[in-house]
Amino acid sequence: MVGYDPRAQGSALSPEEAALAGSAAGMVTRALISPLDVLKIRFQLQIEHVSSPKGKYHGLFQATRCIYSEEGVSAFWKGHVPAQLLSICFGAVQFASFELLTEAWSASLWTYCAQRFAAQGQTKVYRNLRHAVFTMWRSEGVLSFYRGLSPTLLAVFPYAGLQFFFYNVFKKQLPPPITAGDSAGKGLLGSLVCGSGAGMISKTLTYPFDLFKKRLQVGGFEAARAHFGQVRSYKGLVDCAVQIAKDEGVRGFFKGLSPSLVKAALSTGFTFFWYEVFLIAMHSLKQRQRTNGSPRGLEER
Numbered sequence: 611m612v613g614y615d616p617r618a619q620g621s622a623l624s625p626e627e628a629a630l631a632g633s634a635a636g637m638v639t640r641a642l643i644s645p646l647d648v649l650k651i652r653f654q655l656q657i658e659h660v661s662s663p664k665g666k667y668h669g670l671f672q673a674t675r676c677i678y679s680e681e682g683v684s685a686f687w688k689g690h691v692p693a694q695l696l697s698i699c700f701g702a703v704q705f706a707s708f709e710l711l712t713e714a715w716s717a718s719l720w721t722y723c724a725q726r727f728a729a730q731g732q733t734k735v736y737r738n739l740r741h742a743v744f745t746m747w748r749s750e751g752v753l754s755f756y757r758g759l760s761p762t763l764l765a766v767f768p769y770a771g772l773q774f775f776f777y778n779v780f781k782k783q784l785p786p787p788i789t790a791g792d793s794a795g796k797g798l799l800g801s802l803v804c805g806s807g808a809g810m811i812s813k814t815l816t817y818p819f820d821l822f823k824k825r826l827q828v829g830g831f832e833a834a835r836a837h838f839g840q841v842r843s844y845k846g847l848v849d850c851a852v853q854i855a856k857d858e859g860v861r862g863f864f865k866g867l868s869p870s871l872v873k874a875a876l877s878t879g880f881t882f883f884w885y886e887v888f889l890i891a892m893h894s895l896k897q898r899q900r901t902n903g904s905p906r907g908l909e910e911r
Contacts, residue, residue, distance in 0.1 A: 627892055628709040629702035635884035636701025639877055640694050645686035646873035647693065649673055653866030654824040657840035657858065660865060670869050705885060708774055757827045760847045765819030769812050773878060776808035798890075802883040809878025810871050817870065818863040822850050 652673060658665030667673040677685050746755065784800045813820075826844055842857075844850040854862045 625706045625709060627889075629706040631885050631888035631892065632701035632703075632705030633698045634701075634888045635705075635881050636697035637694060638884045639701075639880040640690075640697035642880060643873050643877045644690050644693065645674075646869055646876065648677070648686050648688060649869040650866045650873055651824055652677070653869060654821050655828060656865065657842060659858070659861075670872075673869075701881065701885075704770060757829055761819040761822035761826065765816045765823070769816045772812035772815060773805075773808050776811050777804050777878075777882060780804035780807050798883055798886055801886045802879045804879075805882030806875040806879035808882075809874035812878070813870055813874035814867070817867055818851075820870070821854075821863060821865060822847055825850050825854070 649670065652667055653660065656665050656667055660668060667676065781800060781804050784796075784804070825842070826847070829843060842853060844853060851863075858865070
């Protein structure tokens with residue numbers, strides 16, 4: 611169960627257990643959905659309309675074929691190392707914080723490098739993570755690591771909150787298991803379905819901030835992206851929003867929404883799914899240790 615449940619005192623999670631399960635869930639999920647993240651970022655950074663023949667990418671399948679033919683299969687995992695570090699850390703903090711906050715209520719960041727790697731095409735600017743960090747530090751200064759921080763902060767709190775809110779709302783609508791035997795299987799399937807729905811709704815409601823973040827994060831990266839099409843420079847969050855509205859219209863705020871929704875459904879669904887899987891595994895291990903440590907268990911041994 612995600613979140614503190616006062617009725618389940620015997621199986622209450624410690625913050626360490628929630629963090630461990632959350633980081634493991636984030637790691638597995640990131641490895642699975644990385645190609646969709648790359649596709650989403652490519653669409654978000656394209657100035658031309660998606661339906662325009664001038665744009666490099668016109669649709670999900672066309673973009674997939676284009677990236678594969680020009681850059682190979684490995685291109686779908688560009689920036690995977692810093693993105694994986696982000697997922698592990700974010701998953702641990704996210705679930706541990708949620709467990710702590712829900713318990714309190716009942717009683718009373720490596721992104722940037724990941725986006726830069728994923729935005730690269732055939733012309734590689736950064737050879738690896740260490741080279742990217744060193745180059746950015748030397749040429750742009752420490753502030754370059756915090757580009758896009760404003761839209762990130764504006765989006766992350768409602769996005770995370772909406773995820774947990776809709777997940778728990780959907781979970782409560784599921785019918786209870788008929789027998790104890792099918793409880794675990796149906797519970798995991800329910801986590802996958804409810805997490806997918808929660809992820810799609812949350813992503814849709816906060817999507818423009820995600821697009822603003824990506825546009826701001828690749829500032830100073832214009833020359834390397836010239837072969838993709840038009841490029842823009844933004845002075846800040848407000849200037850970014852104004853320029854997009856002026857040049858690309860309201861639809862510009864939702865560029866890349868389709869692959870983003872597919873990614874959000876899989877990412878959030880798998881995150882909650884694997885979180886529950888690792889929780890069940892830890893609970894089983896603890897139960898086995900208690901049984902082996904009890905007087906009866908010692909006698910049997």
